[in-house]
Amino acid sequence: MGMKTHLTCKWIDSVRGIMKALQSQQLPDDNKIYEKSNNEAAISNIKGEVEVLYDCIKKLNVQRRKLLNDLFDLKGNIRVFCRIRPIIIGNQKSVEALDSNEMIINLVDNKSKIYSFDKVFHPSSSQGEVFSEIEPIIKSALDGYNACIFAYGQTGTGKTFTMEGTEEFPGVVPRAIEALFKHAADSNHAFLFSFSMLEIYMGYLKDLLTPHSQTTKSIFPLPPCLSIQTHPNGETEIENLVTIQVNDMNQAMRLYKLGCGFRSTASTNSNRTSSRSHCMIRISISSVSASKRRRLTNKLWLVDLGGSERVLKTKALGRRFEEGKAINLSLSSLGDVIHALQSKKRHIPYRNSKLTQVLKDSLGKHAS
Numbered sequence: 359m360g361m362k363t364h365l366t367c368k369w370i371d372s373v374r375g376i377m378k379a380l381q382s383q384q385l386p387d388d389n390k391i392y393e394k395s396n397n398e399a400a401i402s403n404i405k406g407e408v409e410v411l412y413d414c415i416k417k418l419n420v421q422r423r424k425l426l427n428d429l430f431d432l433k434g435n436i437r438v439f440c441r442i443r444p445i446i447i448g449n450q451k452s453v454e455a456l457d458s459n460e461m462i463i464n465l466v467d468n469k470s471k472i473y474s475f476d477k478v479f480h481p482s483s484s485q486g487e488v489f490s491e492i493e494p495i496i497k498s499a500l501d502g503y504n505a506c507i508f509a510y511g512q513t514g515t516g517k518t519f520t521m522e523g524t525e526e527f528p529g530v531v532p533r534a535i536e537a538l539f540k541h542a543a544d545s546n547h548a549f550l551f552s553f554s555m556l557e558i559y560m561g562y563l564k565d566l567l568t569p570h571s572q573t574t575k576s577i578f579p580l581p582p583c584l585s586i587q588t589h590p591n592g593e594t595e596i597e598n599l600v601t602i603q604v605n606d607m608n609q610a611m612r613l614y615k616l617g618c619g620f621r622s623t624a625s626t627n628s629n630r631t632s633s634r635s636h637c638m639i640r641i642s643i644s645s646v647s648a649s650k651r652r653r654l655t656n657k658l659w660l661v662d663l664g665g666s667e668r669v670l671k672t673k674a675l676g677r678r679f680e681e682g683k684a685i686n687l688s689l690s691s692l693g694d695v696i697h698a699l700q701s702k703k704r705h706i707p708y709r710n711s712k713l714t715q716v717l718k719d720s721l722g723k724h725a726s
């Protein structure tokens with residue numbers, strides 16, 4: 359084959375080996391370099407778009423906050439909804455919704471009275487429909503406003519059903535907890551939530567997250583007394599109240615269920631499981647990352663008030679009579695405070711009951 363002397367078989371084999379090794383090496387070719395620089399450009403484009411969108415969200419959030427505040431200014435700081443309970447026994451309709459803002463009470467002798475509300479819910483209204491009217495308050499709580507949602511009404515009219523609900527029909531409290539965590543997750547800000555639960559029974563504050571025994575031979579030490587303190591900045595604090603940080607909805611719900619188990623309930627002539635106290639859930643919300651919040655830490659109160667009752671009509675005796683009296687007294691103080699706030703009186707009689715003292719900073723002008 360006319361081979362040169364140095365082109366031996368050994369030399370050819372070693373050249374072939376080098377060629378194979380070169381082929382198997384992943385050397386960047388022009389195409390790959392082009393692809394890489396293309397990817398980098400796409401990533402920086404996407405980063406730019408994300409920044410623009412982030413700015414957009416910020417602007418929309420400012421707008422949303424302003425609109426929500428305007429809405430609250432228009433509707434007033436205190437809003438009252440009326441929910442008509444479906445008839446459970448009998449078929450006499452003494453209360454009816456006239457439209458979405460008015461209801462009528464049919465009295466004896468063909469007389470009737472009409473009352474106006476911010477919203478009237480028909481007996482067939484679902485728990486979801488009721489909550490949809492309340493949800494804006496949850497959003498304003500995330501914006502740093504103190505807020506208070508409570509159910510008020512005669513005993514047996516559906517306050518606990520509305521606030522607590524059932525497994526099948528969850529009420530305002532579980533829905534509010536779910537909405538808080540959901541809106542917080544959607545907001546791009548870090549929030550810190552703390553949960554507390556207490557009841558006001560016969561004028562005393564009782565922590566619902568600590569075990570209380572009815573007997574003197576209890577294995578649990580007596581929990582410390584709760585006392586209401588007012589800070590110089592006007593914020594109300596409850597000394598010794600157990601406050602537990604909750605990181606998700608399930609943790610908050612577990613505490614809520616624990617607290618519900620410690621509530622004071624009893625059977626009365628009007629309701630088999632009547633709440634004999636005011637049950638109050640406090641969710642404290644903090645965020646250092648959310649700018650333009652009204653406060654660094656604010657609170658949302660969810661309250662299932664004890665039922666007002668005509669103690670003579672319900673034929674309550676002994677302890678049930680005393681409980682009914684205590685509930686009526688504090689409800690009447692709450693009514694006085696709300697009336698004074700609505701008529702913009704200079705003196706607001708917060709000091710007349712424990713209930714109004716606890717809610718002082720969440721009912722006034724800085725609350726939503």
Ligand SMILES: Nc1ncnc2c1ncn2[C@@H]1O[C@H](COP(=O)(O)OP(=O)(O)OP(=O)(O)O)[C@@H](O)[C@H]1O
Nearest residue numbers: 443444513514515516517518519629632633664665
């Ligand atoms: N919207 C509703 N739909 C169906 N059932 C209802 C509704 N509202 C109330 N109920 C039922 O009516 C009964 C009394 O309701 P609930 O215990 O909630 O009253 P309450 O106002 O909390 O009473 P109390 O002040 O005595 O605690 C319960 O059996 C409850 O399930």
